[in-house]
Amino acid sequence: MARGINKAILVGNLGNDPETRYTQGGMAVTKISLATTSVRKDRDGNNQEKTEWHRVTFFGKLGEIAAEYLRKGSQVYVEGRITYSEHTGDDGQKRYYTDIVADEMQMLGGRGEGGGGGGGGSYERGPRQPRQEYGGGGGQSAPRQQPAPSRQPPPVDDFSDDDIPF
Amino acid sequence: MARGINKAILVGNLGNDPETRYTQGGMAVTKISLATTSVRKDRDGNNQEKTEWHRVTFFGKLGEIAAEYLRKGSQVYVEGRITYSEHTGDDGQKRYYTDIVADEMQMLGGRGEGGGGGGGGSYERGPRQPRQEYGGGGGQSAPRQQPAPSRQPPPVDDFSDDDIPF
Amino acid sequence: MARGINKAILVGNLGNDPETRYTQGGMAVTKISLATTSVRKDRDGNNQEKTEWHRVTFFGKLGEIAAEYLRKGSQVYVEGRITYSEHTGDDGQKRYYTDIVADEMQMLGGRGEGGGGGGGGSYERGPRQPRQEYGGGGGQSAPRQQPAPSRQPPPVDDFSDDDIPF
Amino acid sequence: MARGINKAILVGNLGNDPETRYTQGGMAVTKISLATTSVRKDRDGNNQEKTEWHRVTFFGKLGEIAAEYLRKGSQVYVEGRITYSEHTGDDGQKRYYTDIVADEMQMLGGRGEGGGGGGGGSYERGPRQPRQEYGGGGGQSAPRQQPAPSRQPPPVDDFSDDDIPF
DNA sequence: TTTT
DNA sequence: TTTT
Numbered sequence: 001m002a003r004g005i006n007k008a009i010l011v012g013n014l015g016n017d018p019e020t021r022y023t024q025g026g027m028a029v030t031k032i033s034l035a036t037t038s039v040r041k042d043r044d045g046n047n048q049e050k051t052e053w054h055r056v057t058f059f060g061k062l063g064e065i066a067a068e069y070l071r072k073g074s075q076v077y078v079e080g081r082i083t084y085s086e087h088t089g090d091d092g093q094k095r096y097y098t099d100i101v102a103d104e105m106q107m108l109g110g111r112g113e114g115g116g117g118g119g120g121g122s123y124e125r126g127p128r129q130p131r132q133e134y135g136g137g138g139g140q141s142a143p144r145q146q147p148a149p150s151r152q153p154p155p156v157d158d159f160s161d162d163d164i165p166f
Numbered sequence: 167m168a169r170g171i172n173k174a175i176l177v178g179n180l181g182n183d184p185e186t187r188y189t190q191g192g193m194a195v196t197k198i199s200l201a202t203t204s205v206r207k208d209r210d211g212n213n214q215e216k217t218e219w220h221r222v223t224f225f226g227k228l229g230e231i232a233a234e235y236l237r238k239g240s241q242v243y244v245e246g247r248i249t250y251s252e253h254t255g256d257d258g259q260k261r262y263y264t265d266i267v268a269d270e271m272q273m274l275g276g277r278g279e280g281g282g283g284g285g286g287g288s289y290e291r292g293p294r295q296p297r298q299e300y301g302g303g304g305g306q307s308a309p310r311q312q313p314a315p316s317r318q319p320p321p322v323d324d325f326s327d328d329d330i331p332f
Numbered sequence: 333m334a335r336g337i338n339k340a341i342l343v344g345n346l347g348n349d350p351e352t353r354y355t356q357g358g359m360a361v362t363k364i365s366l367a368t369t370s371v372r373k374d375r376d377g378n379n380q381e382k383t384e385w386h387r388v389t390f391f392g393k394l395g396e397i398a399a400e401y402l403r404k405g406s407q408v409y410v411e412g413r414i415t416y417s418e419h420t421g422d423d424g425q426k427r428y429y430t431d432i433v434a435d436e437m438q439m440l441g442g443r444g445e446g447g448g449g450g451g452g453g454s455y456e457r458g459p460r461q462p463r464q465e466y467g468g469g470g471g472q473s474a475p476r477q478q479p480a481p482s483r484q485p486p487p488v489d490d491f492s493d494d495d496i497p498f
Numbered sequence: 499m500a501r502g503i504n505k506a507i508l509v510g511n512l513g514n515d516p517e518t519r520y521t522q523g524g525m526a527v528t529k530i531s532l533a534t535t536s537v538r539k540d541r542d543g544n545n546q547e548k549t550e551w552h553r554v555t556f557f558g559k560l561g562e563i564a565a566e567y568l569r570k571g572s573q574v575y576v577e578g579r580i581t582y583s584e585h586t587g588d589d590g591q592k593r594y595y596t597d598i599v600a601d602e603m604q605m606l607g608g609r610g611e612g613g614g615g616g617g618g619g620s621y622e623r624g625p626r627q628p629r630q631e632y633g634g635g636g637g638q639s640a641p642r643q644q645p646a647p648s649r650q651p652p653p654v655d656d657f658s659d660d661d662i663p664f
Numbered sequence: 665t666t667t668t
Numbered sequence: 669t670t671t672t
Contacts, residue, residue, distance in 0.1 A: 003438070003454060003510075003511075003534075003535045004438070004454065004508070004509050004510040004511075004533065004534030004535045004536065005409060005411075005438055005454065005507060005508060005509035005510075005534060005575075006508055006510070006534035006536065006550055006552075007506070007507040007508070008505070008506050008507075008580060009175060009503060009505040009506075009507070010502070010503060010504055010505070011177075011243055011272060011274070011502055011503035012501075012502040012503070012504070012666075012667080013501075013502070013665095013666035013667045014665085014666060014667095015665030015666045015667095016665055016666080027330075033665060033666080034666080035502065035665075035666045035667070036501075036502030036503060036504035036666095037501045037502045037666085037667070037668090038288070038498065038502065038504065038579070039288075040498070048498070050498035051665095051666080051667090052504055052579075052580060052581060052582055053582065053665075053666085054504075054580065059330040059331070060330055072665080072666070073666060073667070074666090075274065075275065075666090075667075077177055077243075077337060077503075079337075081536070081550075082506060082550060082552065082580065082596075082598075083332065083550060084550055084551065084596065093591070095594075096593075096594055096596075098580075098582065098596040100580075101330075101331070101332075106177060106335070106336070106337055108177070108241065108274045108275050109241065109274055109275025122204070122205075122335055122336065122337070164193075164225040164226055164267075164291070165225070165267070166249065166267075166370065166372070166380070166382040169344075169345075169368075169369045169604070169620060170342070170343055170344040170345075170367065170368030170369045170370065170604070170620065171341060171342060171343035171344070171368060171409075171575060171577075171604055171620065172342055172344070172368035172370065172384055172386075173340070173341040173342070174339070174340050174341075174414060175337060175339040175340075175341070176336070176337060176338055176339070177336055177337035178335075178336040178337070178338070178670075178671080179335075179336070179669095179670035179671045180669085180670060180671095181669030181670045181671095182669055182670080199669060199670080200670080201336065201669075201670045201671070202335075202336030202337060202338035202670095203335045203336045203670085203671070203672090204336065204338065204413070204664065206664070214664070216664035217669095217670080217671090218338055218413075218414060218415060218416055219416065219669075219670085220338075220414065238669080238670070239670060239671070240670090241670090241671075243337075243503060245503075247370070247384075248340060248384060248386065248414065248430075248432075249384060250384055250385065250430065259425070261428075262427075262428055262430075264414075264416065264428075264430040266414075272501070272502070272503055288501055288502065288503070332536065332538070332546070332548040335670090335671055335672060336670095336671080341507060343509075343575055343604060343606070359662075370620070371620075391662040391663070392662055407606060407607065409509055409575070415664065433662075433663070433664075438509060440509070440573060440606045440607055441573065441606050441607025454536070454537075457662070496525075496557040496558055496599075496623070497557070497599075498581065498599075501666090501667055501668060502666095502667080
């Protein structure tokens with residue numbers, strides 16, 4: 001029985017093209033380096049930037065999709081879990097790695113330099129999440145023509161001045 | 167003391183330009199209609215699309231930023247909390263509303279039809295989250311030139327064929 | 333192809349025992365009412381509480397698990413997507429509903445009044461997410477006693493006084 | 499301007515009591531080791547468990563609260579951002595660390611071995627998030643007994659047999 | 665190594 | 669009402 005939630009949610013840009021390898025069994029393993037930059041004002045009122053570079057790994061079908069559609073510079077949404085591992089190098093030194101193992105990805109904006117195509121798309125992993133579709137175009141039904149909800153927005157003038165409602 | 171977590175995380179596109187009103191105290195209240203579309207294969211192997219339209223509200227400084235930068239078609243990341251309310255209409259009928267009250271937003275891709283400008287930017291709410299900066303350009307320090315981590319990726323060939331590692 | 337992310341993350345307590353119905357095909361559909369309470373200080377320094385009541389729906393195997401283990405008062409983690417629907421009542425009036433359709437759930441603390449057992453457990457939906465296991469009742473074993481990573485924490489004395497590092 | 503989202507959401511148990519240090523300026527820096535365990539069935543149908551140990555850091559007021567209320571074994575919800583750093587050890591070797599810097603925490607279940615009190619509580623960081631309150635010890639009151647919304651649930655019998663609605 |  |  002599982003106990004615990006371990007979830008990472010990232011939106012960032014790829015620092016390089018994805019790298020894909022295959023296991024002996026033929027499963028794609030695609031890795032990307034993903035930058036998330038945040039900014040804040042320091043005490044002197046200057047902007048301070050900090051970028052974190054995440055190692056993100058996509059397995060299986062999701063690895064194939066990442067390899068095909070992502071490129072250096074691509075903006076992407078990734079959801080996954082944080083994993084830690086250690087590997088002993090050739091020099092006998094242990095090295096520690098943190099990887100985000102992706103469960104879901106969504107391409108954003110589509111301004112990567114590389115791949116001609118792409119557009120935006122959302123994918124979940126492998127044969128495991130039949131709810132979302134991946135891959136080529138695929139017959140697409142007519143766009144939802146859902147009627148706008150008749151629910152009119154309530155008035156806003158009843159908020160207090162310096163406080164944001166719950 | 168607070169008990170509970172109430173968090174919504176959305177990535178979608180605006181169905182219309184934002185609408186902004188001001189409270190008597192001068193606080194901006196900006197509302198958008200945000201579409202999130204998901205797809206899955208049905209039993210016959212056909213793609214089924216479903217779009218949910220979320221009412222998202224931005225208060226205060228975040229409301230001003232949303233008003234300035236978001237446009238119909240804009241792609242945006244929104245984080246907030248789910249709120250339910252009821253209002254009695256002029257006909258005496260009660261109506262129920264669900265609103266996502268945004269704490270944070272991040273513009274994505276920037277391909278909205280409207281506003282010339284925009285670009286991408288991430289914002290948190292009002293004077294309350296000094297960690298993130300909002301607003302116009304602002305002096306930006308030199309781009310991080312952080313050295314790539316020397317940590318080399320571990321080999322991948324040790325994964326089993328039909329299974330994805332934890 | 334899916335576009336958009338629609339995710340709700342909730343931690344709260346059940347206001348009542350779950351209600352389960354079955355479709356003609358025999359699929360369990362379990363609904364709960366989940367309270368998330370947040371608190372803030374108002375301008376006068378007094379604590380203001382606000383509770384949101386979420387309608388959460390579990391389908392299929394996850395619905396069976398929710399029915400078996402959750403009880404009024406249970407604390408639970410729920411992840412899902414926000415859905416909106418309308419139904420016309422017997423009086424011809426349209427009514428609007430917002431439901432969180434759960435993808436994953438994790439029982440917490442286990443202090444529900446009802447069910448004897450429970451303990452904590454994390455579950456994903458149906459046959460669709462083989463990564464997580466459900467079932468096997470099981471009291472909650474002691475927290476993992478695994479040794480902390482040998483990676484020693486870096487020193488902390490280099491932080492500035494009034495500011496929190498990135 | 500910030501670009502990117504970097505968010506970790508964890509629910510797990512502490513492997514040890516928190517450790518707190520103070521900066522020269524008097525700011526609390528509390529670190530915990532947090533286990534998140536997940537389970538899946540392997541190809542042979544056996545349950546495979548995997549535990550990740552996260553280093554989580556709380557700064558400032560949140561650090562004081564974590565120090566006061568969390569204990570070895572406590573179950574906790576943590577939200578924060580993933581940060582990577584490197585430090586050179588006394589042996590001249592570089593070591594890499596991954597830390598989750600918490601923005602928000604919520605105590606769950608309250609079965610830690612240590613501190614008598616606690617109960618559940620949700621906290622955000624320091625003077626920076628006035629929306630949530632911390633402090634006020636307080637045993638955990640009964641789950642809100644507020645009446646469920648009068649909006650009646652729609653019927654469920656219209657779902658198909660083997661498929662879960664969007 | 666990315667991005668604006 | 670959006671988007672690909």
